[in-house]
Amino acid sequence: xxxSACNREYPRLVTSAEPAxxxxxxxxxxxxxxxxxxxxxxxxxxxxxxxxxxxxxIYRPRIIGRKNFPRKGAVILASNHLSFIDSFVIPMAAPxxxxxxxxxxxxxxxxxxxxxxxxxxxxAGAFPVQRGAGQAALDALAQQRRxxxxxxxxxxxxxxxxxxxxxxYKGRTGVAFLALQTGAPVIPVGxxxxxxxxxxxxxxxxxxxxxxVSFGEPLDLSHHGSADSGRARRQATDEIMAAIHALSGxxxxxAYNEAPASNPVERLKQVLPHERR
Numbered sequence: 259x260x261x262s263a264c265n266r267e268y269p270r271l272v273t274s275a276e277p278a279x280x281x282x283x284x285x286x287x288x289x290x291x292x293x294x295x296x297x298x299x300x301x302x303x304x305x306x307x308x309x310x311x312x313x314x315x316i317y318r319p320r321i322i323g324r325k326n327f328p329r330k331g332a333v334i335l336a337s338n339h340l341s342f343i344d345s346f347v348i349p350m351a352a353p354x355x356x357x358x359x360x361x362x363x364x365x366x367x368x369x370x371x372x373x374x375x376x377x378x379x380x381x382a383g384a385f386p387v388q389r390g391a392g393q394a395a396l397d398a399l400a401q402q403r404r405x406x407x408x409x410x411x412x413x414x415x416x417x418x419x420x421x422x423x424x425x426x427y428k429g430r431t432g433v434a435f436l437a438l439q440t441g442a443p444v445i446p447v448g449x450x451x452x453x454x455x456x457x458x459x460x461x462x463x464x465x466x467x468x469x470x471v472s473f474g475e476p477l478d479l480s481h482h483g484s485a486d487s488g489r490a491r492r493q494a495t496d497e498i499m500a501a502i503h504a505l506s507g508x509x510x511x512x513a514y515n516e517a518p519a520s521n522p523v524e525r526l527k528q529v530l531p532h533e534r535r
Contacts, residue, residue, distance in 0.1 A: 302355075305381025310350045317455075317465065321351045323473035326445060329354060332406040333476070336433050336498050337447035338426055338506045339415035343456040343463050344449055348413050349383050351471040357405050358413040359398060360384035399432055406440045413447075416498060417515050424453060426499070426508035427515035434494035438485035443476035444498055448505025472505040 327333070335356060337348060349356040365376045365386040379386075385401070405412050414436075416429030437444050451469040456462075477497060483490030503510065 301377050301380040302383065305383070306349075306355060309381060313346075313350050317463070318468055319347065319351055320468060320470040321473075322470065323475075324351075324353050326473045326475050327353050327411075328443070328476065330409065332409050332440060332442040333411040334406070334433060334437055334442050334444045335411060335413040335447050335473075336416050336429075336444050336502065337413060338449055338502050338508065339417050339420050340424065340449055340453035341420065341456045341458075344415075344420075344452050345384065345413070346382050347449065347452055347469060347471060348447060352411070352473075354411060355383055356411050356413050357383045357385060359401070360386060362386040399436060402436055403440060406436065406442050416495060416502070419515055420458075421453075421508075421511075421515060422458060423511075424508065425511040426503055426506060427511045428513060429495040429499040429502075430514070431488075431491040431495045433498060434479060434482075434491045435485050437477075437479045438482065438490060438494060441480065443478055445476050446474035446498060446501035446505055448472040448474070448502055448507075450506060474501050474505050477501060 335348060335352070337344065345358050345360065348358070360379050364379050364384070366372070367375050402412050402414065414433050416433045417427045418430050421427055433444065436442070449469065449471060451467050454467055455464050455469050479494040479497065482494040482497070485491065
């Protein structure tokens, strides 16, 4: 029988701060743990315990609902996405470490600029992944699943990309798929003001206005059904987006946030019914 794509094991794309999950009953070698922790350990510790508190002191974000964040165990943060700075604001506001995806190109640069970019993203809790559809999308989901199986909290954006007009777009089903597959609760996150703090094209965040980060109550999506059901994924995604909307108060776009099609084939794909992961 052919193994399903969601159960395949994919090569890891990053040395993360925790060991890859072992098979049932298998002990992770100490050498492997040491090697992976040393990969970004010091950089991440500096970012988490020095840079993040300093940023909170300077930018003074309003943080609501921290009590809703479980102190341990796998959890998925599902947030609206308004600005490049969102992936730094969320870990800064969270009461425990948060990991998130970042384009592998941020980690591949050469020279001083490449070194700074790489360590900057490692310090924020990012790990590199190839962006895209098809196999790349499956690889990204597999990376997130590994983090969840290791008990991490991870942050994702159901809209898929930043909202350039400030509206809240329809959610793609990848977040729901992970939640239904792993059983991890989903914490909806509402960000307000990050697009004004760091608008498109800005190189550095502004000191004003203060941003608001709202953590909603954890969502147990298991009642929607199996991760293999397209209907369950869609209904779970809609529940997530409704919770995000309640926190962010954004105008609803009632459409997917998709980049303009670059050719006739892409335009056809966008028109034809298909599931947006």
